[in-house]
Amino acid sequence: MDTAKKITEKVTWVGKVDWELDLFHGHEFSTHRGSSYNSYLVRDEKTVLIDTVWSPYDDEFVTNLKKVIDLKEIDYIIVNHGEIDHSGALPALMREIPGTPIYCTNNGKRSLQGHFHHDWNIVTVKTGDTLDIGESQLIFVEAPMLHWPDTMFTYMTGENILFSNDAFGQHYATESLYNDLVDPCELQAEALKYYANILTPFSPLVKKKINELLAMELPINLIATSHGVIWKEDPLQIVQQYLKWADNYQENQITIVYDTMWNATRRMAEAIAVGITQEDPNVRVKVYNAAVHDTNDIVTEIFKSKAVLAGSSTVNNRYLSAMAGLLEMVKGMKFKNKKAAAFGSYGWSGEAVKLLTADLEEAGFEVVNEGKRTLWVPSEDELEACQEFGRQFVRDIS
Numbered sequence: 001m002d003t004a005k006k007i008t009e010k011v012t013w014v015g016k017v018d019w020e021l022d023l024f025h026g027h028e029f030s031t032h033r034g035s036s037y038n039s040y041l042v043r044d045e046k047t048v049l050i051d052t053v054w055s056p057y058d059d060e061f062v063t064n065l066k067k068v069i070d071l072k073e074i075d076y077i078i079v080n081h082g083e084i085d086h087s088g089a090l091p092a093l094m095r096e097i098p099g100t101p102i103y104c105t106n107n108g109k110r111s112l113q114g115h116f117h118h119d120w121n122i123v124t125v126k127t128g129d130t131l132d133i134g135e136s137q138l139i140f141v142e143a144p145m146l147h148w149p150d151t152m153f154t155y156m157t158g159e160n161i162l163f164s165n166d167a168f169g170q171h172y173a174t175e176s177l178y179n180d181l182v183d184p185c186e187l188q189a190e191a192l193k194y195y196a197n198i199l200t201p202f203s204p205l206v207k208k209k210i211n212e213l214l215a216m217e218l219p220i221n222l223i224a225t226s227h228g229v230i231w232k233e234d235p236l237q238i239v240q241q242y243l244k245w246a247d248n249y250q251e252n253q254i255t256i257v258y259d260t261m262w263n264a265t266r267r268m269a270e271a272i273a274v275g276i277t278q279e280d281p282n283v284r285v286k287v288y289n290a291a292v293h294d295t296n297d298i299v300t301e302i303f304k305s306k307a308v309l310a311g312s313s314t315v316n317n318r319y320l321s322a323m324a325g326l327l328e329m330v331k332g333m334k335f336k337n338k339k340a341a342a343f344g345s346y347g348w349s350g351e352a353v354k355l356l357t358a359d360l361e362e363a364g365f366e367v368v369n370e371g372k373r374t375l376w377v378p379s380e381d382e383l384e385a386c387q388e389f390g391r392q393f394v395r396d397i398s
């Protein structure tokens with residue numbers, strides 16, 4: 001079966017669509033709509049392969065590639081990024097064409113050697129270095145921390161394609177290769193989730209790199225990412241989205257996230273949600289149980305929020321572990337310009353709210369009050385007090 005897809009006269013997609021992927025980065029990243037590992041074969045006077053696919057699909061990748069081209073005709077391999085979802089098929093490929101030069105950044109060389117421990121023929125490149133391949137030229141642009149130190153973009157003149165690797169990508173399996181052929185709501189949701197969970201910590205660098213790229217005034221017909229769709233219709237729309245997302249993005253949303261043992265903290269969360277909308281009917285409120293809902297989806301909702309309320313009952317003088325796992329991830333996101341407060345029920349010692357407050361501060365949130373504690377199961381009066389806490393929270397963040 002030939003799975004290759006011609007994109008332009010000179011460029012063919014030779015990647016892998018992974019429909020069944022539901023967890024990525026081990027078990028750390030949920031991918032509800034699968035993913036793809038996009039690899040591109042460029043044929044001019046010289047033949048170039050840009051990136052490969054994830055290791056489990058290495059043999060399948062090489063077998064399929066052989067249906068498209070005699071591997072010995074490949075003159076150069078470009079590795080835009082060394083993470084194994086893109087470099088994982090290199091060992092299988094290099095067994096077939098061992099001397100073929102691999103172009104990557106200096107950090108890319110380190111990451112390839114660190115991953116595979118092979119003495120491959122690696123050529124390192126810097127921003128502005130070029131590779132003449134015939135009518136077209138490949139121009140390399142280092143993009144460190146978008147999202148690894150080794151990352152680079154490769155731009156192809158003539159076809160005007162930016163091969164951006166992870167940047168502008170989405171974990172989104174699709175047989176239709178282009179952005180205008182998929183469900184736009186799904187595409188938007190996956191692109192945003194990808195940015196929120198992977199690129200948020202590097203937002204200042206994202207802004208800087210995009211502005212540097214735009215200043216180069218390269219005509220861009222296609223942005224060929226390494227995951228999900230190729231941006232073909234208005235390709236710069238995702239670049240503009242990234243500039244917005246990188247600029248302390250927020251919507252008129254408040255996210256309440258909690259964990260609960262016997263539902264007292266859940267009832268507090270729901271009462272607070274009611275209070276928030278009583279005070280501000282226009283604000284969007286979302287409520288999640290951290291032990292039930294997907295962590296990456298919650299992180300995405302926090303990314304979209306102007307404020308967050310974190311709740312937990314107290315157990316063993318601490319707060320509950322699902323909230324601890326979530327907040328550990330949130331700390332790494334380095335969110336900016338978001339407000340927060342804590343809440344939770346307790347039976348005797350009641351440390352959770354104080355500990356949550358401290359961790360919210362450590363995560364970079366502006367904590368606007370000392371939080372709301374409820375002893376045992378909330379009474380009707382206590383639920384009214386939680387509603388008032390929600391109303392006051394809206395006033396505190398205004």
Ligand code: FEO
Pocket residue numbers: 081083084085086147148166226227
């Ligand atoms: Fe898609 Fe950073 O690998």
